[in-house]
Amino acid sequence: MSTSPFSSLRLVWLYPDLLSTYGDRGNLQVLAFRAMSRGIDVDIVEVTSDKHMPTEGDIYLIGGGEDGPQALACERLIADGGLARAVNRGAVIFSVCAGYQLMGSSFMAKGQQYAGLGLMDIQSQRGETRAVGELAGEVDPRLGLPTLTGFENHGGRTFVGPSAAPLVRVTAGVGNDGQTEGAWANRIIGTYLHGPALARNPALADLLLAWATGRQLGALEDRWPEALRGERLAAVLGGGGKGLGRGDVRGDMRGDMQSAMEMI
């Protein structure tokens, strides 16, 4: 964001036609809401995969998706080159799940390895089991953020190299490898978390806004996000495991599910 008081914060939503499967659009809505609540004007630019990627954005958001669209998005982004130029300009990137994997040097999709965008020192492999359920963890203290909370649903495992740092030390859930979750380097943050992540973690949203605007942002009245965080963290860390959705619960569960539905 330029220093002119007349310019708007430009939020760029990457490829909603390919990578917008798990409510990740919510991250865009939360950022816009929290910026506007501070009197910051916002321009939202949705860039579908048939368009050139603008390089003048302040915050770029990229979400989750299936293998095919992930590979296609990566191919388009490499050919376009705009996102890398935006990063060189100092743009902020917030990437989720498939989008997070794209930031790295390589990822697996449709049974084969693809070269990623190489914007962050991570690389992703396919895990043996799918990680589905609530996740919580303590954020890298250098970022000064409270406990991270979200919902993960991915088959990948990610290795964070020496030029990047894990975002979170996991206390519940799987994340990158059962120990850490997400990664960050400079002004790029990646995470496996949906929820959406910025709705569950408003302080993380404010960090992105502070990076992009270069301003200290005043506090907002966050009654509802705090209530949501309290409820989710109590559910995941408070024991009992109720309502966590942990474990691999795909198609084969549906028969039992029907019995459960009948009992209701």
Added chain:
Amino acid sequence: MTNLPARARLATALLRTAATLSRVSGRGDGSVIGGRVGLKVEPRLLAMLSENRQVALISGTNGKTTTTRFTAAALGALGPVATNSFGANMPTGHTTALAKMPDASNAVLEVDEHYLPQLLAEARPRVVALLNLSRDQLDRAMEVGMLAEKWRTALAAHPDVHVIANADDPMVTWAAKAVPNVTWIAGGQRWQEDSWACPECGKRLDRYGEYWRCTNCGLTRPSPQWSVDGNAVVDPTGQRAELSLQLPGQVNRNNAATALAIAAEFGVPLAEAVPQLSTVRSIAGRYAVVRRDGRRARLLLAKNPAGWLEAFDMLDPGCPVTLCLNAREVDGYDTSWIYDVDYAPVAGRQVLVTGDRRFDLAVRLQVNGIAFTVVDSFADALRAAPEGNVEVIANYTAFQDIRAEFDRVN
């Protein structure tokens, strides 16, 4: 039916006993446990019970139960109909539905999207109706594209089946084109976020209103033979019939068109089928009105983004609305999808929020710029609304909790 072998007759008898025991002990309607017992004794029971009957299957992400009820009502003009009217839409439920009505020559079965291939193989349907495909329970269900492919592959193995399909849904259209004999319905598609890309070649679809086409491979919306015009259904011959449905919303007029197309295939004339649809007032609590302390609450079930958009279309203007969200096992644990729905249509009325995950909804509505009040229970929501009509939109277990409070209203 009367020629069932001894083992199948035994399986059927045990099935009915188990279902009855389950029902009288208050554990449910008994469809699932009954079917499970019957199929244990005779694994081919579903196929055997389907023989010598005319079977219609109805599948899709949303509208299955309502369309099945409409169709069963329309086919009632021909005589008794076997149908799984309690929403038990997997093979155990189908087996029970057929076993309970041994003399019904027509059967209408609602089928879970994932079980359509198995039902095609075992029930040998005369007609299959495909309503729509969209994201649903993302933490465990299959992605939409994979489901469409599963349907297409299964249909290709049964080229003689007559398919009735929603031409407005590109995923459904692509799956249905696996067979030569398709009747196309203008079934509507308010939710388009799962069909940006061509299911055939992956390129972006061009859309103009309900019309869609792929400029790359040529896949195009077929011209529908059945359509809805205002409050009337228009059949392939151009004949119009005014609907007088008891159920609200454009989506139920579209569901009615599909039911009428199935009925026509079974030989029920339009003029005879249409009045039958007016007998459907509520289905397992859906659209039922419950009363307490001067409030009349209409219950709308919506389980996924497409369903919530359709429910918004049904709301009485200005009427207070209660939104109820849970995320238990059958709902899916991930509530992220609420950000895929634009809640703007509920703005400008009293909005009450409850359910296990009311705080998720509160954050969502705040970001959406909509004023709301969070309450701890459905009872509190009713108390917070003024006397008169209240609309209620709830997802699956939230809906069942409300039904339970009102003596399992149907």
